Amino acid sequence: MSSIHTLPLSDASPLCRLNVQNMTSRYAAASLSPLEVAEAALARASAVQDRYNAFAFIDSAGALGAAAAADERWRRGRPLSPIDGVPATIKDIVQVQGWSVRYGSRSSSAAVCGSDAPSVARLRAAGAVLLGMTTMPEFGWKAVTDNPLHGITRNPWGPELTPGGSSGGAAVAAAAGAGVLHLGTDGGGSIRIPAAFCGLVGHKPSFGRVPAYPGSAFGTLAHIGPIARCVGDVSAMLDAMSGRDLRDWHQPIGGEPSFPPLALSRARVAYWSTPACGQLQAEVAAVIERALDLVRSLGVEIQSFELPDIDLLDVFQKHWFSGAANRLSMVEPALRGQLDPGFVAIAERGQALSAAELVAAQTRRAEFGAFMDQTMSRFDLLLAPATPLTAFPIASRQPAGDGAAWTEWAGFSFPLNLSQHPACVVPCGLSSEGKPVGLQFIGARGADRQLLSLAGQFESLGAFPHLLDSGAEYVR
Numbered sequence: 224m225s226s227i228h229t230l231p232l233s234d235a236s237p238l239c240r241l242n243v244q245n246m247t248s249r250y251a252a253a254s255l256s257p258l259e260v261a262e263a264a265l266a267r268a269s270a271v272q273d274r275y276n277a278f279a280f281i282d283s284a285g286a287l288g289a290a291a292a293a294d295e296r297w298r299r300g301r302p303l304s305p306i307d308g309v310p311a312t313i314k315d316i317v318q319v320q321g322w323s324v325r326y327g328s329r330s331s332s333a334a335v336c337g338s339d340a341p342s343v344a345r346l347r348a349a350g351a352v353l354l355g356m357t358t359m360p361e362f363g364w365k366a367v368t369d370n371p372l373h374g375i376t377r378n379p380w381g382p383e384l385t386p387g388g389s390s391g392g393a394a395v396a397a398a399a400g401a402g403v404l405h406l407g408t409d410g411g412g413s414i415r416i417p418a419a420f421c422g423l424v425g426h427k428p429s430f431g432r433v434p435a436y437p438g439s440a441f442g443t444l445a446h447i448g449p450i451a452r453c454v455g456d457v458s459a460m461l462d463a464m465s466g467r468d469l470r471d472w473h474q475p476i477g478g479e480p481s482f483p484p485l486a487l488s489r490a491r492v493a494y495w496s497t498p499a500c501g502q503l504q505a506e507v508a509a510v511i512e513r514a515l516d517l518v519r520s521l522g523v524e525i526q527s528f529e530l531p532d533i534d535l536l537d538v539f540q541k542h543w544f545s546g547a548a549n550r551l552s553m554v555e556p557a558l559r560g561q562l563d564p565g566f567v568a569i570a571e572r573g574q575a576l577s578a579a580e581l582v583a584a585q586t587r588r589a590e591f592g593a594f595m596d597q598t599m600s601r602f603d604l605l606l607a608p609a610t611p612l613t614a615f616p617i618a619s620r621q622p623a624g625d626g627a628a629w630t631e632w633a634g635f636s637f638p639l640n641l642s643q644h645p646a647c648v649v650p651c652g653l654s655s656e657g658k659p660v661g662l663q664f665i666g667a668r669g670a671d672r673q674l675l676s677l678a679g680q681f682e683s684l685g686a687f688p689h690l691l692d693s694g695a696e697y698v699r
Contacts, residue, residue: 231379231398231422238475242452243309246403250297250308250596257308259299261290261352264310268401275377275386277395279315279325282354286310289352292649296350306459309348309359311404312396315356316363316389317447318437319343321340327361327370330558341434341468342406342447349463354402357392362440363408366416366629368392368616371563374615376479378421380658384614385474386554387417388524389494393450394421404460405450408517411629411635412610414448418648419609419661422430422687425450426457426675429668430643431475434468435462440553441546443473444539447639454649454679461671480669485603486678489523493528493598495607495665499535503611510660514651518606528605530638531594533587539637540630541576541584548573581678588641595642599667604677607635609648609661635663645671647678650687 231242238260241249249255265283272278293308302308313319316326318340326330339347347353361370368376368391376391379385379398385394390407394417397405407414418425424450439445449460452469467474485664494515496503515525551570575693598603612632613621622632630637639646644665651662664681 230681232400235267235400236263236519239267241403243306243403243456246309247302247305247307250302251605253298256657257290257293258287258353259309260308261286264354264402267399268396271395271399271401274382275379275395275399276374277357277376277392277399277401279327279356279358279373279392280322282322282353285321286352286354293350300483302350304349305638306404306463306465308365309351309404310348310354310481311351312354312357312393312402313343313406313407314390314393314408315359316407316408319353319356322356324356325372326363327359327372329372329561330554339470341436342464343468344562345464346406346608351404351463352665356406357390357396359389360391362547363389363410363413364547364563364569366412366633368417369617371561376616378614380614382422383616383618384658385617387420387614389413390450391417394418394423394425397421397423397450397452403451403456406464408439408445408447410445410546411539411640412633413644414450415636415648415661415663418450418635419659420614421449421624422650423452424454424647424649424678424682426461426647426671427639427645428465428671429462429645430638431471431473432671433464434466434471434474435507436470438471438473439546441543441616443544443643444542446640449468454647454675454682457647458569458675458679461675462495482667482670482673484676485673487518487677488523490523490603490677491601492523492604492606492681493526493602494633495528495530495552495605497529498611499530499634499638500630500634501611502602503608504613505611506654507608507612507660510652510654514662514686515606518681525606526602528598531589531591535591535638535641536630538584538587538591539641540628541580542588542641543630544569544573545576545581545646548574591638592642596642596668599644604674605665605667607663608661609663610635613654613656613658613660639665645674647674649678649682652686674685
């Protein structure tokens with residue numbers, strides 16, 4: 224394909240380019256109102272929906288009502304939080320009171336939810352203005368975004384390209400300016416892959432930092448986290464969603480581990496260059512190397528990192544495919560003919576696994592998790608490509624060839640779902656074809672704040688200046 228010249232925010236209103244800090248400082252100064260911002264965000268969502276299909280549902284009335292309430296709070300000088308009045312979206316896999324959660328599936332019920340999931344309840348309590356639900360593949364089973372219910376979602380960097388998945392709609396909304404804060408989920412790269420493909424920041428938190436209820440069919444692989452256009456916005460959203468919820472038994476008990484502030488120039492850094500499966504494309508490697516040179520320019524010595532001798536693809540697939548089998552078991556047999564055949568295929572592979580195979584995979588997962596904990600006791604920061612390739616054409620469906628599972632090109636992402644370590648993707652440049660490339664920041668479990676600080680320090684080095692062409696003076 225030819226180089227991309229039209230950037231996602233090039234035709235967006237300036238109000239759709241504001242970040243949280245700029246937006247709320249103007250709320251406080253009474254030079255801008257949450258209602259004005261909500262109206263602009265809804266107009267933008269409607270305008271880009273026909274082009275990119277980012278939304279499963281837009282709640283204009285609810286958003287305007289929430290924005291009007293936020294407007295009144297700011298006028299009285301009593302905002303609920305640092306994100307009060309900021310537009311947000313929710314992935315179509317997380318419960319929102321009064322909305323239907325369809326999971327991208329025709330087999331799902333259209334009945335509205337009676338309560339919010341913990342993450343949504345925390346966003347609502349913080350005053351976030353919920354615009355609507357974003358698209359995903361059926362049940363979030365793969366790393367591209369199309370489904371039998373809503374169709375194909377397209378990348379704003381090129382409508383012939385996939386935005387990745389499974390939080391593809393969230394990433395498209397973020398890149399196009401239809402909202403500021405976007406809730407995604409990540410069971411094998413589902414936040415980080417779309418962030419990389421769409422030139423965004425996406426953070427998979429330490430497992431359990433953001434409470435989840437009901438639990439994911441894919442078990443303890445699944446994390447809930449934020450997608451946005453800059454690290455500061457991701458940090459603000461994560462703070463709002465985090466905390467203990469007694470409905471989530473998987474959350475760790477006790478206080479949050481303490482990781483002191485750290486300058487990137489003083490960090491102990493290693494680089495992970497070889498994915499767990501597949502090959503790193505040369506042009507992605509070249510962009511990543513330029514980003515590493517920026518880090519080295521601070522005086523940082525970057526050491527090498529290699530994965531242990533464990534077949535992580537096999538370990539992950541046994542977890543993932545059995546999770547798909549679990550989800551399939553919740554679908555009425557009469558409705559299974561309406562499902563994505565690819566989802567059914569991996570679910571059937573999961574059904575064929577024995578209990579002994581699953582326990583063996585869990586044991587190898589624990590070995591890898593311990594290896595990663597030991598690694599992160601020696602390093603403050605592990606860097607890696609977010610993906611081994613850039614966004615590929617939707618028509619290709621899978622870049623690894625016909626019949627290949629998405630996991631076979633996600634070798635820089637799914638290992639960190641096995642180990643449950645925090646990982647943040649930050650855009651770091653464009654390929655020769657003008658497609659975004661993401662650099663992944665990985666930290667110790669529980670070190671989310673320190674990790675996001677390091678990612679923000681890298682962002683400030685200007686490795687991804689291309690947003691300046693579309694109004695990054697509002698974004699950064």
